[in-house]
Amino acid sequence: MSSFCVIRKYKEGDEHTIKEIISESVMEQVNSYFWNACLSELFPQIAVACVAISYIFLGIPLKYALIFVPGSVIFIYLVVYFGHFIKTNELNSDLDNIPNNYMKDIGTTFLVAEYHGKVGEAELSSLMNKPKKFEYDFYTEREFQLGNVNARGLSKIVVGCVAITRSMRNSERLADPGLCVVVTLFGSAYAFLTAKQMYWNEGFVNSESINKAFLGFGGNLLSFKMYRPLNKPETIEEATESQNETEQQNDLIDL
Structure with a gap:
């Protein structure tokens, strides 16, 4: 039997694996946020401020004050790292009681993707080294x-999770606060597109996108607010057209 994946509801005993997936998904963003911060205006601002304070106010000779330039890089990395570390702890505390935090309201749920297949080192190595295409049956x-x-003869392991909760802005809508997938088993592009198509197939349309800065720098965290329309779109193209029509109607109402 070839490898396949089962999308099922959370059940007791999944917490440990889910926490590992969430933690890995958050911490793997540290480097990208760090480089974004270093390449933004934040780095020269911090470096100049540190050099100026040490030279003018503390009286440190300029050649020694310049040490704060590479020191600013270390400072930025530590802030980004510990910011993500704190975020990981917050998420893990929420995951201690998944039924109460994510599944108590009508329409809300917490889904996991359970991979059935060979998950030994050889299998993982071959999956990671495949250049482009991943094909799995989903049930x-x-x-x-x-x-x-x-x-x-197939091993089972939870490789992804998603929570559907009530939107904080509109209790009549459902929101997707986070989607995490183990990319070593699926490949990042395939995993994202598969999860996205799963939403369209269930009748969800993106109604609102929110960009949230993390610690004031390093790019944005993107989350999608989603709702179930009266006429379920069959394809992503139809869903996009439906969303554009809704936005145009809202613009006319505002006028």
């Missing part, structure tokens, strides 16, 4: 139970 929990899928 819902009901399809897996009723379809008599042969999973003998």
Whole structure:
């Protein structure tokens, strides 16, 4: 039997793996945020401020004060790293009680992607070294139970998770606060597109995008606010057209 993936609801015992996935997803962004901060106007501002304070106010000779230029790079990295570390701890504390925090309201749920296949070192190495294409069969929990899928000899491991909760701005809408996937098993592009298509297939359309700066620099965190429309779009193109029409109508109402 070839490898496949089952999309199912969270069940007790998944917490440890989910926390590992969330932690890895957050901490792997440290380097990208660090380089974005160093290449932005933030780095020269901090470097000049540190040199000026040490030279003018503290009386440190200029040749020694210039040491604060590379020191600013270290400072930025430490701020970014500990900022992500604190964020990881906050998320892990929320995951201590998933049923109460993510599944208590009507319509909300917490889904996990459970990979069935070989997950040994050789398998992981071959998956990571494949250049472009990943092909897996995806089943819902009901399809897996009723379809008599042969999973003998295959290991099971949770490789992704997503929470659907009530939007904080509009309680009548559902929101996707985060989607995490182990890219070593699926490949980043395939995993993202598959998860995105899954939303469209379930009838969700992107209604609002929010860019949130992290610690004031280093790029934005992007989250999607989603809702279930009256007429479920069949494709991404139809969903996009529906979203554009909704935005145009809202613009006319504002006028």
